[in-house]
Amino acid sequence: MAVSHDVGQLEDLVATAHRIRQAIESVIEGKSDVVRLTMTVLLAEGHLLIEDVPGVGKTMLAKALARSIDCPVRRVQFTPDLLPSDITGVSAYNQQTREFEFKPGPVFANIVVGDEINRASPKTQSALLECMEEHQVTVDGTTYELDSPFMVIATQNPIEMEGTYPLPEAQRDRFTARIAMGYPEPAAELEMLDVHGAASPLDKLEPVATTAEIKALIEAVRSVYVSHPIKRYAIDLVAATRTSPDLRLGASPRSTLQLVRAARAHAAMSGRDYVIPDDLQDLAIPVLAHRLLPSVEAQGQRRHPEQVVADLIRRVPVPDAQSAAGGAPPRRGAGPRQ
Structure with a gap:
């Protein structure tokens, strides 16, 4: 049976999404289609893979979305020596209580920004598989639930670049969408020189939506x-x-x-x-x-x-x-x- 919708609820969704898009576009010039797709993936409870050459704004886009929403955000810089426990967390022995305590890793956030994900080893890349599909983490036989909403925004360089590992098919399949930033138009690049020349616009970016609003939007999209x-x-x-x-x-x-x-x-x-x-x-x-x-x-x-x-x-x-x-x-x- 189909579900009918209240006009006000739909208008609120469009207005909130528009605010977030405007906030991101104040940092990322001339990429409205890319920003719209990013918002689409967020509201679809998915994960986003941003692939392109260095220096075109992949990490900037991820950070702009993260700062536009008032929710916990963690960033992981993937490197060849990164371990799976550096992402999911680790059980550490507490000498005072004489018990092992779980120390949550950066994956315990609403938005996780994975920078240059394909510079880590396949073993470390696979640490995100359970998190992305089931929204949970299993460490030492104990399962920990992740908060909702949960989104992974990963950036990667093309596999032709030096020091990269191709993502396994199972890893790629868990990303809802992949986008390429592309080089900016000359006019947008000129504006970037003016806007980014003195200071980063990220420093002035304030949250325009709360976690509760994002949850409400996701519920509306489901129906x-x-x-x-x-x-x-x-x-x-x-x-x-x-x-x-x-x-x-x-x-x-x-x-x-x-x-x-x-x-x-x-x-x-x-x-x-x-x-x-x-x-x-x-x-x-x-x-x-x-x-x-x-x-x-x-x-x-x-x-x-x-x-x-x-x-x-x-x-x-x-x-x-x-x-x-x-x-x-x-x-x-x-x-x-x-």
Whole structure:
């Protein structure tokens, strides 16, 4: 059964998300699409992987989001000698009580910024697997729950860079989306020289939302309506990656779930309480491409997973607008949808 929404609740969601986006964009110039996707992942209860060359603002974006929300934030600088216990925490012996006490690691925060995650060893990278999927940490046989909301924002340099380790497939699959910052436009870079020249704008950034507000937004996003044809369309998109001759590894069922969750957040930020095919199409590349492995033939032709997903979006049949929104209830206090 579909859930109807109060117009005021949806307007509050859009207004709060807009405040956070404005705060981030006061630090990150000319990257509104990247900031919007970052907010989408946050409201979808996901995790974000930011991949690009050094110096384009990956860490700055992560810090700007963290400072825009009044919640516990921890940063981890990944290095080759970092140990798993440096992330999750460790049990230390207390000589006064003569008992072992658990010392929580930096993962015990609402937002965890993992800088240059692919500079750590695969063993240390895997320490985040349980945290990201199950929102808990197990140390010495004891399980500790992580607070909600919980989001990992990891940055990484391209694997061609010196001193990097490729992320395992299981690790990449736990990231809801991957984005690339890209170089700024000349006008945005000129503005950056003016704004960042004297002092960092991060120093002046104040929180514009609380943890309670973010929790309320996430609850509102969960109840955004997804019709049966839209669910079938999401499944068809993901299933097409598993049969494509250009890919030797398709997307997992987890990716289908995260694609729909992200589409709910995307719809809510657009002021809608129901998902349309455009939401899935806008998110398919950032949500699916990093989980895919190209075939040998595709690598020889220099066809990247992003290109393959773009082709699949054009080929997979799209449900018509009426059936896509079929069964979606009208908002309380609102007239019929146009």
